[in-house]
Amino acid sequence: MSRETISQSISIVHPISLSHGKNAEVWDTSGKRYIDFVGGIGVLNLGHCHPGVVEAIREQATRLTHYAFNAAPHAPYIELMDRLTAFVPVSYPVSGMLTNSGAEAAENALKIARGATGRTAVIAFDGAFHGRTLATLNLNGKVAPYKQKVGVLPGPVYHLPYPSADNDVSCAEALKAMDRLFSVEIDVNDVACFIIEPVQGEAGFLALDREFAQALRRFCDEKNILLIADEIQSGFGRTGQRFAFSRLGIEPDLILLGKSIAGGMPLGAVVGRKALMDNLPKGGLGGTYSGNPIACAAALATLDAMTDEHLKAWGSHQEEVTVSRYETWRAQGLTPYLGRLTGVGAMRGIELANADGTPAPNQLAQLLSLARDAGLLLMPSGKARHIIRLLAPLTIEPAVLEEGLDILETCLKQLV
Structure with a gap:
C-alpha cells in the first residue's frame, strides 16, 4: 500500500496498516492480531467498537x-x-x-x-x-x-x-x-x-x-x-x-x-x-x-x-494487575533497563533506564519492535521517548490483559 500521498511530517510509531478491532484487540490488513495497549493514544477507554x-x-x-x-x-x-x-x-x-x-x-x-x-x-x-x-x-x-x-x-x-x-x-x-x-x-x-x-x-x-x-x-x-x-x-x-x-x-x-x-x-x-x-x-x-x-x-x-461503579472496578483491576506484574519484574531483576513505574490508576508508564538512571530510548525503540512482532502494540512517551505508555482499554478482558503483559515480560527479557 503506497503512502506517498501522505505527508512525511507525520510520525508513525507502528509501520502497519490496521483493518479492524474489537475491544482490546486489533487486526492488520494481513490478518495479524495484536493486543492494543495504545488505545488510539487514550481515545478508546471503552475499547474498539463498543456495542453501545x-x-x-x-x-x-x-x-x-x-x-x-x-x-x-x-x-x-x-x-x-x-x-x-x-x-x-x-x-x-x-x-x-x-x-x-x-x-x-x-x-x-x-x-x-x-x-x-x-x-x-x-x-x-x-x-x-x-x-x-x-x-x-x-x-x-x-x-x-x-x-x-x-x-x-x-x-x-x-x-x-x-x-x-x-x-x-x-x-x-x-x-x-x-x-x-x-x-x-x-x-x-x-x-x-x-x-x-x-x-x-x-x-x-x-x-x-x-x-x-x-x-x-x-x-x-x-x-x-x-x-x-x-x-x-x-x-x-x-x-x-x-x-x-x-x-x-x-x-x-x-x-x-x-x-x-x-x-x-x-x-x-x-x-x-x-x-x-x-x-x-x-x-x-x-x-x-x-x-x-x-x-x-x-x-x-x-x-x-461510564458509571462510577464501572470506572472504579475497571481502574482498580487494571491497576492491581499492572502494579503486581511490575513489582514481580523488579523483584526478579527481569532486565537491567527496568526503571520506575509512573502514574496512577490505569494510567501507568514504565520507564526504561540505564544503570546510572539515565533514559534508555534505544531500548524502548527495540521494545516497540519486539512487542509488535510478538503481537502487542505499545506507545512511547517521556522527554527522551523512554517511557512506555500503558493505555489498554478499561474494558479489556482479564485474560487479554494478562496475555499482553506476558508478551511485554518476554520482550523486556530480550532487551540488550
Missing part, C-alpha cells in the same frame, strides 16, 4: 448526520451538554461548549480566559502537551518536534517545573520557581490562567503533586487567575475516577475534555464555571462541525457505560 457506541452511531446516522449547532441547535448536542455538565464532579454551576478535538478545546479555553480576566499571559508546565495547533504549541513544555521550524508562536506563555513524585520535582521547588517567575519575568496581574494536566501524558504519565495542586488553587483564588485542568488524556475513568483532578482535592475553573469522550468519534469540550463560559460576546464560541450529531450520540452512549 456502535449502535448509537448507527441509529443517529439514520436521523441526522450533521447540522452546525450555531445555525440551528439539534437535540444530541443539547442532551449531551446536559449529561456532560452533570458528569463533571464540581460544586458550582457548569456550562460548556463542544469542539472537534482536545486542542480546539484548549484554544477556546484561552479565549474564555482572556475574555473573563482581560489578561493575556498563560502559565504552563515543563513536559506539558496540549495540542498541535499554533497556540497550543506554545503551551507545550517541549520543543522537539512540535515547535521546530514554525517560527514565533502566540503568547505570552511561561513555563514552570511540573512537580511530581514521578520526576523528583518537589512542591517546594515548583513554588520557588513560581515565586522567581513573578519576581523576575512577569507581573502576576498580567496572568490570565494556569493550564495544567493532573497527570501528564506525553511526559510519561507523571502524577501531579497534591500539595502543589492545592497551593496553586489557593494562589489562583488570591490573584484572580483562572485554573484550567487539561483532562483530555486523564479523564473519563483513566485514573479510576471520572476525572483525575478529584484525587488532588481541587476544583478547576475550566476543564478540557477530549480523547475518550466519544468512544473514538472526534469530539472535545470545554466545561467550567457558567459565568466564565458565558462571558464572550454572542458568536465568540462555536464551529461548523463542533458537536456533530453522530459524535454527540457516541458520547451519550459512552456516558451510559
